[in-house]
Amino acid sequence: MAAGKADLMRGTLDMLILKTLSLQPLHGLGVSRRIDQITDGVFQVKPGSLFPALHRLEQEGWVKGKWGESENNRRAKYYELTAAGRRRLGAEKRNWAQVALAITRVLEAT
Amino acid sequence: MAAGKADLMRGTLDMLILKTLSLQPLHGLGVSRRIDQITDGVFQVKPGSLFPALHRLEQEGWVKGKWGESENNRRAKYYELTAAGRRRLGAEKRNWAQVALAITRVLEAT
DNA sequence: TCCATACATATAGACACTCTATAGGACGAC
DNA sequence: GTCGTCCTATAGAGTGTCTATATGTATGGA
Numbered sequence: 001m002a003a004g005k006a007d008l009m010r011g012t013l014d015m016l017i018l019k020t021l022s023l024q025p026l027h028g029l030g031v032s033r034r035i036d037q038i039t040d041g042v043f044q045v046k047p048g049s050l051f052p053a054l055h056r057l058e059q060e061g062w063v064k065g066k067w068g069e070s071e072n073n074r075r076a077k078y079y080e081l082t083a084a085g086r087r088r089l090g091a092e093k094r095n096w097a098q099v100a101l102a103i104t105r106v107l108e109a110t
Numbered sequence: 111m112a113a114g115k116a117d118l119m120r121g122t123l124d125m126l127i128l129k130t131l132s133l134q135p136l137h138g139l140g141v142s143r144r145i146d147q148i149t150d151g152v153f154q155v156k157p158g159s160l161f162p163a164l165h166r167l168e169q170e171g172w173v174k175g176k177w178g179e180s181e182n183n184r185r186a187k188y189y190e191l192t193a194a195g196r197r198r199l200g201a202e203k204r205n206w207a208q209v210a211l212a213i214t215r216v217l218e219a220t
Numbered sequence: 221t222c223c224a225t226a227c228a229t230a231t232a233g234a235c236a237c238t239c240t241a242t243a244g245g246a247c248g249a250c
Numbered sequence: 251g252t253c254g255t256c257c258t259a260t261a262g263a264g265t266g267t268c269t270a271t272a273t274g275t276a277t278g279g280a
Contacts, residue, residue: 007121008238009121009122009213010237010238010266011117011237012119013238015213015217016213020219028258029257035216038216039215040212042208042209043212046240047259047260048238048239048241048259048261049237049238051258051259053238056237070256072248072255072256072257073246074246074247074257075246075256076256076258077258098152099119100210102152102153103119103122103125103206105148106130106149107129109129109130109133109148110133118266120236120237120238121265123266139227156268156269157229158232158267158269158270158271159266161229162231162266163267166266180227182227182228183277184226184275185228185229185274185275185276186228186229
């Protein structure tokens with residue numbers, strides 16, 4: 001791990017990508033940069049994690065990719081959320097809230 | 111998954127076990143029951159997850175096991191935190207706080 | 221006494237996900 | 251036209267949890 005301060009929690013990457021794409025369509029590296037920026041570098045999503053995840057999400061029908069041009073005139077695949085993806089994001093957020101609460105409860109137990 | 115409402119976040123099991131043992135020494139199944147109880151059944155740690163984790167923690171020197179008798183007169187191995195385990199728990203709690211904050215930030219981004 | 225059940229620990233094997241490392245094409249700068 | 255950057259992509263390894271199974275002991279009922 002180069003500069004990232006923490007490993008990603010397994011199972012949260014899909015949710016972070018879906019959330020990021022819910023704000024605006026982005027290409028792969030764009031998603032990665034956005035997450036890096038919002039989390040102040042805590043999460044640095046490497047290509048080897050990012051692209052398998054994007055393909056998985058597309059396979060499931062939660063995002064849809066379209067080839068286009070990046071701001072720098074490079075060939076880039078832009079992903080956007082589908083309706084199913086929006087529902088999925090909602091479900092993952094609820095699940096995360098439940099899990100985070102449970103962990104917090106254990107950590108605060110006396 | 112039988113009745114548990116959520117999969118464990120990978121990487122958090124060690125922390126939950128350490129925290130549970132920091133309150134009082136317990137045998138394996140005791141740890142499992144305590145976590146189940148505190149989280150209202152959200153996390154149900156199965157033996158196949160629990161014992162490898164306990165052995166891992168013992169290997170690292172964070173917990174120490176002693177054979178004894180359970181409340182039901184059964185042979186049971188009681189685990190308790192070592193000084194190193196207490197330090198480790200602190201480190202994992204700080205890491206969790208950072209990760210949880212980063213995820214929350216992404217989810218609340220606009 | 222004998223059997224079923226619950227308790228308690230333990231291991232094997234499968235599976236899913238992220239990581240490191242590597243690859244390659246396409247554009248811009250110089 | 252060569253170099254560096256941008257962008258996508260895949261292979262391979264490693265880690266950790268899950269399901270399923272195994273073993274032994276004590277308890278309780280018939």
